[in-house]
Amino acid sequence: MSSINRSASNVYAEITSNRKAGAYHHIALSVGEMAAHVRPGNFVAISVGGEGSSMVLRRAFAIYRSVDLGNGQGQIELVVAPHGQGSTWVASQPVGAKLNVIGPLGTAFGIPTEPVRALLVGGGYGSAPLFGLSEVLKARGCRVDMVLGASTAMKIYAPLEGKRSVNALTITTEDGSTGIQGRVSDVIPDIIDTNNIDIIYSCGPMGMLQAITDIARAKEVMHQCAVEESMACGIGVCMTCVLPVRGEDGVIRMLRSCIDGPVMDGADVIWESKRTIPEGTWGA
Numbered sequence: 328m329s330s331i332n333r334s335a336s337n338v339y340a341e342i343t344s345n346r347k348a349g350a351y352h353h354i355a356l357s358v359g360e361m362a363a364h365v366r367p368g369n370f371v372a373i374s375v376g377g378e379g380s381s382m383v384l385r386r387a388f389a390i391y392r393s394v395d396l397g398n399g400q401g402q403i404e405l406v407v408a409p410h411g412q413g414s415t416w417v418a419s420q421p422v423g424a425k426l427n428v429i430g431p432l433g434t435a436f437g438i439p440t441e442p443v444r445a446l447l448v449g450g451g452y453g454s455a456p457l458f459g460l461s462e463v464l465k466a467r468g469c470r471v472d473m474v475l476g477a478s479t480a481m482k483i484y485a486p487l488e489g490k491r492s493v494n495a496l497t498i499t500t501e502d503g504s505t506g507i508q509g510r511v512s513d514v515i516p517d518i519i520d521t522n523n524i525d526i527i528y529s530c531g532p533m534g535m536l537q538a539i540t541d542i543a544r545a546k547e548v549m550h551q552c553a554v555e556e557s558m559a560c561g562i563g564v565c566m567t568c569v570l571p572v573r574g575e576d577g578v579i580r581m582l583r584s585c586i587d588g589p590v591m592d593g594a595d596v597i598w599e600s601k602r603t604i605p606e607g608t609w610g611a
């Protein structure tokens with residue numbers, strides 16, 4: 328039986344920096360010892376709206392980077408897209424404000440023991456966890472290619488950092504305002520062939536993850552993705568984040584993406600279910 332990430336803790340974390348970066352806010356938080364337990368792919372659940380707020384649900388944010396400073400001190404960084412009420416509140420908080428943060432939560436990307444050729448694909452703010460992952464993979468001797476995609480240039484997060492942290496970076500935008508015009512799925516097949524990619528790691532909108540799963544299946548490449556299913560609690564209690572996933576025994580089960588994910592094997596997710604429970608699902 329899955330359970331909440333064993334390293335998770337609940338802290339009041341002070342904002343040490345909040346700067347605008349394109350369409351996003353890059354926010355650094357002083358989280359103490361929590362930073363030492365973060366693995367690429369983990370996320371945090373943040374209480375929003377302040378004391379007495381009617382916004383009772385926490386909001387989930389992928390951890391962009393964590394820095395363990397030792398002696399129980401550390402920092403995490405987030406990339407926040409202000410769109411709904413809660414994320415806009417988080418983005419508007421000044422340096423010095425304290426946020427109630429639970430983390431690290433969820434599963435992490437699996438890191439190969441041997442050097443492999445990896446392709447990291449991020450859509451919009453979905454690129455957030457990929458930079459930390461790239462650092463870990465490169466430290467293991469892996470070749471790392473990255474594709475960042477978004478609707479428009481302003482929504483490509485940290486293109487310069489992307490360039491520095493990987494062997495080759497490709498950018499796609501749907502309106503052609505920067506990089507190649509089109510979607511990430513337009514360029515991935517060629518990159519897989521040219522660079523003999525062994526594994527794809529991805530994070531972004533569910534439609535994008537489904538498209539990458541189809542490509543990975545056709546090219547017989549492994550694919551780990553961090554899903555972005557709506558989450559109400561983030562800690563395994565409410566069941567709002569369930570997804571149909573096929574287990575090794577062939578049985579489909581509704582899994583909680585906040586504790587059995589967000590990182591999952593793309594080939595196991597029943598993407599076409601579109602928020603319904605597929606026939607034959609265990610317990611249905």
Ligand SMILES: Cc1cc2nc3c(=O)[nH]c(=O)nc-3n(C[C@H](O)[C@H](O)[C@H](O)COP(=O)(O)OP(=O)(O)OC[C@H]3O[C@@H](n4cnc5c(N)ncnc54)[C@H](O)[C@@H]3O)c2cc1C
Nearest residue numbers: 384387388389406407408411412413414452557558559567
């Ligand atoms: C694992 C994960 C990682 C994420 N990482 C990032 C990130 O790095 N940066 C970023 O900007 N955003 C990220 N998000 C999205 C972020 O959590 C959303 O912006 C947020 O949930 C929407 O909140 P809002 O305040 O913008 O909108 P609002 O409209 O104010 O909030 C909507 C609230 O309702 C909940 N909700 C909506 N639909 C459902 C449903 N069907 N069932 C249950 N609850 C529902 C949402 O979870 C949210 O709590 C991530 C989401 C997930 C799940």
Ligand code: FES
Nearest residue numbers: 561563565566585
């Ligand atoms: S978000 Fe509540 S169980 Fe996953």
